[in-house]
Structures are given as structure tokens and as C-alpha cells.
Amino acid sequence: MSSIAVDAPGDRRAGDSAPTFGQFVSTYVFSKDHKIIGLQFLFSTLIWFLIGGLLALGIRWQLAYPWSTMPVLGPLLFSEEGGQISPEFYTTLFTMHATVMIFFVIIPILAGAFGNYLIPLMIGADDMAFPTLNMLSYWFMWPAFVLISASFFTPPYGAGAGWTSYPTLASIPQASPGSFHAQTLWLMGITFVGVSSMMGSVNYLTTIIQMRAPGMTMFRLPLTIWGMFITAILQAFALPVLTAAGFMQLTDRLFGTGFFTPEHWVVNNGVPVSGGGQTLLWQHLFWFYSHPAVYIMILPAMGMVSDMLACFARKPIFGYKPMVYSISGIAGLGFIVWGHHMFVSGMNPILGMTFMVSTMMIALPSAVKVFNWLGTLWGGRIRFTTPMLFALSFVSMFVIGGLSGIFMAATPVDMFIHDTYFIVAHFHYVLFGGTAMAVFGAVYFWFPKMFGRMMNEPLGKLHFVLTFIFLNGTFYTMHILGAVGFPRRLADPYPYQTFEHLRPMNVFMTWCAIGMVTTQVLFVVNFFVSIFAGPRVGRNPWGANSLEWMAPSPPGHGNFDFQPIVYRGPYEYGSPEVDTDNYPQTQPPPSGGSSDERRSH
Amino acid sequence: MNRTVDRLWSLFFLMVPVLGVGVFVWAMADIYPMQGHWLPENVDEQGGIIDGLFLFILALTGIIFVGTGVALFVFLWRYAASVRSESVAYTHGSHTLEVVWSIIPAATLLFIAIYQMNAWADAKLRRPSVVIDGKREPRPPIAEVTGRQFEWRIRYAGADGAVGTKDDLFTVNELRLPANEEIVLSIKTEDVLHSFFLPNLRIKQDVVPGMKQLVWFRPTRTGSYDIVCAELCGWGHYKMRGRLELMTREAFDAWYRVEFAQQETSSFEPPAAE
Numbered sequence: 001m002s003s004i005a006v007d008a009p010g011d012r013r014a015g016d017s018a019p020t021f022g023q024f025v026s027t028y029v030f031s032k033d034h035k036i037i038g039l040q041f042l043f044s045t046l047i048w049f050l051i052g053g054l055l056a057l058g059i060r061w062q063l064a065y066p067w068s069t070m071p072v073l074g075p076l077l078f079s080e081e082g083g084q085i086s087p088e089f090y091t092t093l094f095t096m097h098a099t100v101m102i103f104f105v106i107i108p109i110l111a112g113a114f115g116n117y118l119i120p121l122m123i124g125a126d127d128m129a130f131p132t133l134n135m136l137s138y139w140f141m142w143p144a145f146v147l148i149s150a151s152f153f154t155p156p157y158g159a160g161a162g163w164t165s166y167p168t169l170a171s172i173p174q175a176s177p178g179s180f181h182a183q184t185l186w187l188m189g190i191t192f193v194g195v196s197s198m199m200g201s202v203n204y205l206t207t208i209i210q211m212r213a214p215g216m217t218m219f220r221l222p223l224t225i226w227g228m229f230i231t232a233i234l235q236a237f238a239l240p241v242l243t244a245a246g247f248m249q250l251t252d253r254l255f256g257t258g259f260f261t262p263e264h265w266v267v268n269n270g271v272p273v274s275g276g277g278q279t280l281l282w283q284h285l286f287w288f289y290s291h292p293a294v295y296i297m298i299l300p301a302m303g304m305v306s307d308m309l310a311c312f313a314r315k316p317i318f319g320y321k322p323m324v325y326s327i328s329g330i331a332g333l334g335f336i337v338w339g340h341h342m343f344v345s346g347m348n349p350i351l352g353m354t355f356m357v358s359t360m361m362i363a364l365p366s367a368v369k370v371f372n373w374l375g376t377l378w379g380g381r382i383r384f385t386t387p388m389l390f391a392l393s394f395v396s397m398f399v400i401g402g403l404s405g406i407f408m409a410a411t412p413v414d415m416f417i418h419d420t421y422f423i424v425a426h427f428h429y430v431l432f433g434g435t436a437m438a439v440f441g442a443v444y445f446w447f448p449k450m451f452g453r454m455m456n457e458p459l460g461k462l463h464f465v466l467t468f469i470f471l472n473g474t475f476y477t478m479h480i481l482g483a484v485g486f487p488r489r490l491a492d493p494y495p496y497q498t499f500e501h502l503r504p505m506n507v508f509m510t511w512c513a514i515g516m517v518t519t520q521v522l523f524v525v526n527f528f529v530s531i532f533a534g535p536r537v538g539r540n541p542w543g544a545n546s547l548e549w550m551a552p553s554p555p556g557h558g559n560f561d562f563q564p565i566v567y568r569g570p571y572e573y574g575s576p577e578v579d580t581d582n583y584p585q586t587q588p589p590p591s592g593g594s595s596d597e598r599r600s601h
Numbered sequence: 602m603n604r605t606v607d608r609l610w611s612l613f614f615l616m617v618p619v620l621g622v623g624v625f626v627w628a629m630a631d632i633y634p635m636q637g638h639w640l641p642e643n644v645d646e647q648g649g650i651i652d653g654l655f656l657f658i659l660a661l662t663g664i665i666f667v668g669t670g671v672a673l674f675v676f677l678w679r680y681a682a683s684v685r686s687e688s689v690a691y692t693h694g695s696h697t698l699e700v701v702w703s704i705i706p707a708a709t710l711l712f713i714a715i716y717q718m719n720a721w722a723d724a725k726l727r728r729p730s731v732v733i734d735g736k737r738e739p740r741p742p743i744a745e746v747t748g749r750q751f752e753w754r755i756r757y758a759g760a761d762g763a764v765g766t767k768d769d770l771f772t773v774n775e776l777r778l779p780a781n782e783e784i785v786l787s788i789k790t791e792d793v794l795h796s797f798f799l800p801n802l803r804i805k806q807d808v809v810p811g812m813k814q815l816v817w818f819r820p821t822r823t824g825s826y827d828i829v830c831a832e833l834c835g836w837g838h839y840k841m842r843g844r845l846e847l848m849t850r851e852a853f854d855a856w857y858r859v860e861f862a863q864q865e866t867s868s869f870e871p872p873a874a875e
Contacts (some may be wrong), residue, residue, distance in 0.1 A: 035616060088836040131830070158653045162833045166811050168791040169835055175750070176835050262811025267792040268750065279794065279810045319694035344796065346809040347727035360710040367706040368699070370669060375698065377676040379690025384610045384681070392673070396617050399669050403662035410658055410713060412651045412720040416803045419796065419831040465613070476621065480638050483655075485800035487831050491839040498641050498800050498827045504634060574689035581689075 016071030030139075032131035033557055038117030039450065041576055042443075045109040046142065046527075049436075052100035053517045057273070057510075058085060058093045060474075063508035064503070066492040079252045090491040091160035094154055098163035099186070101599035103193045104148070106294070106435055108141065110300040111235070112202055114442055115228045117450065119204055120346035122222050123557065124213025129206040137199035140192055147189030151182040159186035162489065164290075167260035167282045171252040173229040187250045194243045201235035204228055213547065215566035219324070220585070222546045222570040223317065226324050227303025234299075235294045238335070242289035244495045245282060247392050252277075267520040283345055287338035297431060298398075299327055302369060305391045307570070308445055309373055311544045312388035314581050316571040319372040326365035326372075333362040343414045352411055357408040366402045370395065381574075381581075385542075386460030390441025393468055396435025401426060404479065419489075422482025428475045431447035440523070447527075448541045452553040453534030459526045473512030543582045546570040550586050561564030607681035611674055617668030642845065644780075644826065645802035646819040655737045658713065724804075729783035729817050739792070740814065742787035746776065748795030748808050751837035754826060757857070762827065770861050774843040776828060779853040780820040788814045796832035799845060807832050820847045 019027070031037060055291075062085045069075065074083030085093070091594035116134065120127055128134045152158040157178035169175045170183055179186075183243045208221075208229045221229075251257040258265075272572035276319050310317045319325065332472050339347060339355030373395050382388070403428040417423065440463075447455050486499055493499045540549040547570075551560050564586050572583040577590060629640040640652055679685070730742040745764040747754040755776050759768035764787065778784055788797050789810040797804045802818045828843030848856065 068786045086836075087839060091833070091836055091838070104781055157836075160836065166794050166833070169833065172793075175793050178836055265810055268652060275811075279812075313689070314682075315689040316691065316693050318692070321697055322694065342644055344805050345807045346812050347816055349721065352725070353721065356717075356721070357711075357714045360714040361707070364703065364707050367665075368703055370700045372694070374669065374672050374676065375694065377680060379683040379692070380676075380680050381685050381689050382607075382677060382680050389610070392614060392677070396614060396670065396673060399666060400617075401622070403666055406662055406710075406713065407658050409657065410654055410717050411713075411723055412717055413655050413658065415724060415805045416651055416655070416800070417676070418805055421796075468613075472617075472620075474623060478637070481623065483628070483639055484637070485641055485798075485829075487798065487829055489833045489838060491837065495840075496823075496827045496829060496831075501637050505638065571693075574691045576691060 003473070005591060015329055030135060032127075032135045034116050034120050034128045034131070034134060035450075036558075037134055038113050038115075041108050041112035041141075042114075043118060044145070045113055048100050048145075048349075049109075050106040050520070050524075052097055052105055053306070053520065055093055055097040055100065057513060057517055058129060058341040059090070060506075060510040060513045062083070062090055062093075062491060063493075064507040066494065079423070085491075086148070086157075089161060091162075091176075091489070092158040093180075094489055095159050095162050096148075099159075099190075099379070100322065101431070102163060102293070102297070103190060104145070105441075107193075109439055110297065111143075111197065111204070111228065111231060112306065112445070114224075114300060114439075115200065115204055115231075115444070118224060118548060119207055119228055121449075121551060121559055122225050122546050122565065122570075123208060123211060123216055124547045124560065125207060125211035126558045126560070128203050128375065129211055130203050133199050133573060137196045137203065140196035140199065140282050144189045144196065145371070147185050147192065151189060154182040154185060154483050156177075156181045157525075160286065163432060164286060165248065165249065165282075166286075167252070167279050167307035168265065168267060171249050171282070172265070172267045172270060172273060173253055173258045177268070184250065184253055187246050187253070187572050190244060191246050191250075193295075194239050196247070197235050197483045198239050200244075201232040201239070201443040203541045204232040205236065213564045213566055216547075216585075217376045217566075219321065219575050220302070220566055220569045223306040223320070223323055223327075224300065224303035227300040227326055230327050231296050231299050233266045234296050234331055234334065238292040241285055245285035245289075248285075253348055261571045280342070280345060280347060282340055283347075284338070288335075289337040291341065292334045294329070294427075296428070297329055297386050298389035299330065301394065301435040302327065302398075302440075302499040303443075305394045306373070306376075307546065308387050308391035308397075308545075309376050309462055310571045310573060311445075311542055312383045312385055313377050313435065314379035314383070314573045315376060316569075317372070318375030319368075320569065320571065323372055324370055326368045329365040330362060331473070333358060340409060340414075343411050344418050356409060356411045362405060363402065363409070365490050366398075370402070385444075386457055386464060387441040387542075388447035389461065389464045390437050390444065393464070394434055394438045394441065395469075397429055397437060401429030401431075401434055401478075404429065411574070416485065417482050419487055421478040421486045421488060424488050425475055425478030425482055426480070433471055433475065437471075439469075440464075443527070445542070446548075447530065447534075448537045449548055449551075449555070451531050451534070452536060453530055454537050454541065455530040456526050459522055463519060463522040465527065466522070469514060470512045470516035470519060474516060476582060477509050483506065495508050500575055524531075539548060540584075543573055543580075545582050547585055550584060603683040604681075607683045607731040608678070611679070611681065612679035614677055615670070615674040618667045618674075621666060623668070625659070625663075629745060630689060632761065641800050642804065643801060643819050645804070646816075646820050646821055647723055648801075648803040650723070654717055657716075661709070661713070703834070716789070728815065729819075731783075739758065740783055740785045742785045743778065744776070745787040745789070746797060747789055747791050747833070748830065748841070749791040749795065750793065750835050751830075751841040753797075753830075753841070753843040754791075760863075768861075770857065770864060774828070775846065775848040776843060776851060777848060777856060779850045780823045782850065783817065783819050785815060785817045788816060793834050794832045795830050795834045795841065796830035798829040799826065800827040800829060801845075805831055821848045823849060823852075 069083035074251045159182040248259040258273045258275035259277040261273040263275045264272045337359045340359040566585045575583045618649045629677045729740040730737045739839045741762045744757045755769040796807045826845040830841035
């Protein structure tokens with residue numbers, strides 16, 4: 001860690017003439033460099049993001065124009081049905097949309113892509129603690145990619161039990177004859193994702209605890225790293241439960257173990273299951289992982305947004321320690337709120353009351369974070385760059401997603417809005433309005449570090465404006481549908497008297513969704529053109545403080561061409577100690593000693 | 602130029618609270634094209650309490666939504682780099698503020714949590730009772746509803762008040778109930794998870810393999826309403842649609858008599874022997 005061999009990309013190009021095939025494979029394919037692995041995660045997840053978006057358009061098409069021929073893709077995918085979406089395929093569509101977006105996009109893009117790329121750079125390490133394990137964590141995603149894709153294409157229809165995979169629909173093959181093998185493949189795929197995340201989280205924890213640069217105390221870590229750290233803890237403790245539950249469901253399907261089925265249960269004239277199990281057990285195990293997973297999908301984004309807000313408000317983050325404590329508080333409470341997914345499941349109503357109280361309380365640390373972000377903006381000198389706009393939209397959208405959660409936490413209200421579009425609105429505001437917007441911001445923000453070039457700003461701003469408008473057009477209206485009680489996962493809700501008049505609003509939402517996906521072309525073009533033709537930048541184009549900006553852009557193998565020594569926290573913008581408005585963590589103080597010690601609270 | 606652009610960005614973010622509140626007001630005001638885009642007609646005694654809670658939380662979250670949205674706008678407007686010449690407020694936070702904005706939301710959230718408990722207990726714990734032989738007994742279910750792929754099978758208890766006896770009446774997807782009475786239903790499933798959802802009575806309860814659930818409500822008027830399955834139960838989930846007919850007691854009894862007589866009558870008449 002102390003003496004570091006540096007080969008910046010410039011040197012490499014000058015040195016070797018033509019790399020051999022073996023060198024190419026070990027450098028760019030089976031690489032153990034955290035930056036290459038991070039980029040591999042980034043590219044894979046962005047491709048899956050596009051696929052997940054197209055799956056969503058399939059769902060939206062059916063809701064706007066039920067049983068009509070889907071343009072372009074319809075005749076291609078379902079020629080025998082005349083290009084219309086069948087009800088079986090509709091269940092597969094929303095199952096796959098959620099599976100892809102959660103397991104292949106949001107979780108791996110935060111922890112896998114940004115976690116891998118940023119953790120060693122931001123803590124001043126030359127690489128991860130376990131580079132081989134790190135490489136494996138990426139390559140274990142590939143069996144998952146293959147299995148889930150295979151599940152989608154397994155005839156006659158793919159897995160169709162929802163991403164929650166509730167028994168007995170999911171555990172008894174006869175219950176959904178269309179997904180006979182597909183559901184089995186799906187479960188195997190999810191297991192690989194779990195193993196991959198587990199390898200990542202162990203690595204992140206060790207790296208953050210053991211490999212920080214001299215002077216980098218825990219309370220000098222950027223909030224991004226705090227988000228990643230707490231996320232890794234959540235993954236390490238919650239994931240084994242899902243993995244175990246997944247295996248139990250797998251053996252239920254393959255060997256008839258009946259963990260999740262009552263005695264002699266017969267579905268669809270199938271063979272009686274020698275059960276003795278409990279259907280609700282799956283829901284408890286599943287949500288014991290999947291509720292913390294909701295925070296796995298937002299905490300790193302919160303950290304990245306904090307970094308961007310401080311950088312472009314040119315001002316220290318407001319309440320650094322309360323921010324750290326609220327991240328930890330969300331994680332701690334995150335383990336005891338899973339029952340709020342089960343208020344109407346048949347779980348003991350008194351248990352529901354306890355979960356209701358803990359769920360109400362988890363809104364508190366989220367509120368503290370929002371107030372601190374606003375406090376960070378207060379009195380700053382705000383620069384409206386593309387990453388900043390995305391970070392601001394995160395705050396704005398997360399407020400909506402957070403507040404709508406309170407409705408569901410209220411158990412009597414949940415009886416009405418549970419499994420309606422109100423909940424669909426809620427989690428899309430948190431996960432798309434929140435996390436995806438933060439991820440876009442983070443890509444614009446760290447792109448210069450990753451590729452040594454800037455992305456185009458005007459195009460980035462256009463991408464922001466259109467995405468922001470279309471996202472609200474698609475998801476805000478879902479609250480209104482939810483208030484009518486419009487249920488989710490219905491292939492055709494319009495025969496119901498209560499919902500028959502809601503189609504025009506669904507048409508509006510569908511066209512907003514089409515607009516939103518189309519807008520991403522701007523991002524793709526900007527991203528790829530900028531890799532090759534963006535204006536070259538130096539180490540620190542945004543004038544930021546944290547360690548990654550002190551390394552070359554892009555950093556060579558081993559990251560730093562000097563030994564970083566940390567003197568202060570990462571948010572010393574506008575410090576009176578120096579004349580510049582930024583004050584990098586590695587810059588020695590003018591009079592010696594560290595800034596922290598002399599600062600009075 | 603820069604100043605104008607920064608101003609526009611602030612206004613862009615101001616649109617969030619403005620349009621956000623606007624859309625809800627629009628829907629609540631029942632104005633074209635959003636007629637009927639709000640809570641559906643409520644026909645349950647308890648439903649009014651749930652609607653009241655919904656609106657109460659809406660008002661409360663609305664205030665926070667507008668408050669944070671406007672604060673965001675004001676900060677962006679006032680502290681944009683192009684309009685601000687003085688140096689930034691170099692501060693790392695405020696202990697007082699942190700305490701204030703922790704305690705106030707905590708108290709509010711705790712208040713909501715306690716405030717709603719009674720409604721939850723009424724819906725899930727306090728089963729209506731009935732006086733039998735001078736003793737207060739839990740009211741027995743008027744019928745048993747069984748979800749199966751993809752229909753609701755209904756079995757009325759009949760005169761003896763017990764399901765599974767000879768005087769049971771069977772229907773499919775058609776649940777007729779007397780209005781203005783305490784109703785208790787026993788619900789269960791025959792195959793996979795379903796959820797018994799009555800939007801107009803604000804009732805939703807999953808039915809779980811191997812478990813029996815009870816729901817109770819008191820319809821306040823007669824009419825015809827939807828029964829929806831709200832838990833994914835397979836490819837035909839969307840078509841698992843039942844009808845709830847709320848009738849007067851007299852009409853219900855009359856319908857029951859006719860229906861039961863028909864059920865017990867064989868329509869097959871053997872040909873007369875020659």
C-alpha cells in the first residue's frame with residue numbers, strides 16, 4: 001500500500017508496442033483492477049437498464065392499449081398471437097422488469113460499478129483488499145445474466161410469479177404451468193446475484209476498514225463511502241437469508257420438500273404436496289432481505305448526492321455526523337420494518353402494529369437527511385452543472401417518494417392502497433426519481449475521472465430536463481390511480497366498473513414512459529461519443545476535495561502517483577484557512593496540524 | 602445570461618410543488634379530464650375513517666412537500682453562483698437545528714402511529730359480536746369465500762349459521778349481502794395466494810394456503826360493486842373479478858329463498874315410463 005508502482009495510461013501507450021492477446025484479456029476482461037471491474041459493472045448494468053426499460057414499455061403498452069398489437073416489437077416477439085401481449089406474457093413482463101431493474105441494474109450499479117470504482121480511490125488505497133474475489137464478484141453475475149435470460153425465453157412463457165416469487169404460485173409448478181422450468185431458472189439466477197453481492201460486500205467492508213490512507217479516519221470519509229460501507233453491512237447480514245430461502249423454494253419445486261406449503265396441498269389437479277410448511281414463511285424470509293435491499297438501493301445514492309451537492313454548492317456538507325448517524329439509523333431500523341410489506345398478508349395484526357411503529361420511525365432519519373441537504377444548499381454558491389441538476393432532482397423526488405411511504409406505513413390506509421398503483425408510484429419515486437437520477441448525476445460527475453474526458457454539458461442538461469419531465473408524467477399520475485384503488489399486475493383492469501374510466505390517464509402515462517426511454521438515447525450518445533471525443537480534462541475538473549480527484553484522470557493501475565496523506569474531511573469548501581474555494585483532503589494546512597482539531601463546534 | 606439561466610433552473614424546481622399540489626387538487630375537484638380520479642365511493646362505516654386518515658396524512662405530507670419544495674426553490678434562487686458575490690456561509694451544521702428537525706418529525710410520526718391504531722384494531726381485532734342466549738358471542742360468518750384460480754366461490758352458511766352443512770347455498774363470483782348490518786365473512790384459498798379486495802369498502806385481505814381469515818364490515822347502502830383480486834395469482838389474475846351486490850334485508854332474504862329453492866331442485870325430469 002505504501003510504495004505504489006504507477007503506470008498511467010500515457011506511460012503504457014508509450015512503453016509497449018502491441019499488447020498480446022493474453023495481456024489484453026488479463027487487463028480488460030479478467031481484470032483484477034477495481035477500476036476495470038467497476039467499469040465492467042457499469043457497462044453491463046447500463047445495458048440491462050435499457051432492457052429493463054423496454055420491458056417496462058411492454059407493460060405500459062398493454063395498460064394503455066390492452067390486447068392491441070404492440071408496434072415494432074409485438075409481431076417480432078409474439079407472431080403466433082398476432083403481435084398482442086398474452087396475459088401469461090404480461091406476468092412475465094412485469095416479473096422480468098422488476099428482476100432486471102433490481103438485481104441487474106440498481107444493486108450492481110451502485111455497489112458493483114460505483115462502489116468498486118470509488119471505494120479505493122476515495123479512501124486512498126491502491127486497490128481492493130481482495131482483487132481476485134472482486135473479479136469473481138463480477139464474473140458471478142454472468143451465470144445470473146445467462147440464467148435469467150434463459151428463464152425469459154424458456155417456452156412457453158418466462159417466470160411469471162412476480163419478482164417477489166410468492167409461494168404457492170411460485171413453489172408449486174402446476175400453479176403456473178407457463179413458467180414450469182422458467183421459475184426454477186429464475187431462482188438459480190437470483191442465487192448467483194446473491195453470491196456475487198456477498199463477495200462484493202465482504203470485500204468492501206475489509207477494504208474500508210483496513211486500507212484507508214494515513215489520516216483518513218472514519219469521520220473523514222466521504223458520505224459516498226459511508227453509504228457503501230453501511231450497504232455492505234446490510235448485504236452481509238441480510239443476503240444469507242434470501243439465499244437460504246431461495247434454496248428452500250428451489251427444493252420445494254424440484255424435490256417436493258414443501259417448506260412453504262401446507263399439508264397435502266393440491267393445486268390445479270397436481271400431485272398433493274407432502275407439505276407441513278408455511279406459506280407466510282417465505283414472505284418473512286424474502287422481506288427480511290428485500291426490505292434492507294431497498295436501503296441497499298438508496299444509501300449509496302444518498303452518499304453520492306451528498307458529495308455532488310457539497311461540491312456544487314461550494315460549501316461544507318451540513319451536519320456531516322448527523323448524516324452518518326442517519327445512514328446508520330436507516331440501516332439499523334431497516335432490519336425491523338420488513339413486516340410493513342405484510343400488513344394485509346394474514347400476519348398477526350398485533351405484529352402489524354409493531355411494524356407500523358418502526359416503519360413510521362424510519363421516516364425520521366430520511367427526513368433528517370433531506371433537511372441537511374437543504375442546509376447544505378443554504379448560503380452556498382450553487383453551480384447548475386448537469387451532475388448538480390440530477391443531484392437536486394434526487395432531493396426533490398426523494399421527498400415525494402419518502403412522503404408517500406407514510407401512507408403505506410399507516411396500516412388502515414394500507415388496507416386500501418396496498419398492491420395498488422400508489423405503491424407503484426412510491427417505489428418508482430424512490431428508485432427511479434431517487435436512485436436512477438442520482439446514478440445519472442454520478443455518471444456525469446465521475447465520468448471525467450473514469451475516462452479523462454468531459455461529457456457534453458448542454459446535451460446533459462437536455463437529457464436531464466426531458467428525463468425529469470417524463471419521469472413525473474409517468475410516475476406522479478400513478479398516485480392518482482392509486483387513490484382510485486387501481487390494482488397493480490392486472491393485465492386488463494378496464495372490465496372493472498371502478499377502473500373502466502382510467503384508460504385515458506394510462507395512455508398519457510404510457511406516452512410519457514415512451515418519451516422517457518427515448519430520451520435515454522441522448523445519454524447513450526453523449527456517453528459513448530464523450531469517451532472518444534470529449535474535451536480532455538486534468539485531475540480535478542470540478543474543483544472537488546476528495547481523494548479520487550487527486551489521482552490522474554483516468555488513474556493508472558495502483559491509482560495514486562503519490563502517497564495520499566489526509567489532513568481533513570472531504571467537504572472543506574470555502575474554508576477561511578485557504579484562498580481557494582476548495583481545500584483538498586491531501587493539501588497540508590498552512591501552519592501544520594490538521595484542520596479538524598482546530599475547528600470549534 | 603448566466604443569471605437568467607440560473608433563475609430558470611430555480612423556477613424549474615419550483616414547478617415540482619406547484620404542479621404536484623395542482624394535480625391532486627385537480628383530481629379531488631373532479632374536473633375534466635380527471636372526473637372520478639379520486640377515492641371511489643365509500644359504502645362502509647369504517648371506510649370513512651380510513652378515508653379520513655388518508656386525507657389527514659395527505660394534508661400533513663402536503664405541508665412538508667410544499668415546505669421543502671419551496672425551501673429548495675428559495676435556496677436555488679438566492680444562492681445561485683451567478684447572483685451571489687459574497688463568499689459562502691462556511692458552516693458545518695447546527696446542533697440546535699438538528700435537534701429541532703429530529704424531534705418535530707419524530708413527534709409527528711409517533712402521533713400518526715398512535716392516532717391510527719384504533720382504526721386498525723377496529724378493522725382487524727374487534728370482531729363484531731352478537732348476543733346468543735344472553736351471552737355475547739363473536740358474530741359467525743354469513744358466508745365463506747374461497748379464492749381459486751381464477752374465481753371466487755361463495756358458500757352461504759344458511760339458516761343454521763354454519764358453513765359445511767346441508768343448508769348451504771353456493772354461488773360463484775356473485776356475493777350478495779344485506780346492507781346496514783354487521784357482516785362477517787370467512788375467506789380462504791384453495792390453491793395459491795389471492796387477495797380479497799373490496800375497493801368501495803376499503804377492505805383488503807390476502808388469503809393464504811392453510812390459513813383462514815375473517816373480514817368484517819358494515820355496508821351503509823345498497824348497490825353493485827367490484828370484488829377484485831389484489832394479489833398476483835397466475836396468468837388469469839386480471840380476470841378474477843367478482844360482483845358484490847348490497848341489498849336490503851328483505852330483498853336479500855327473497856333472493857336467498859328463490860336461489861336456494863332452485864339449487865335444491867333438480868331440473869332433470871326422467872321420462873315417464875310407458
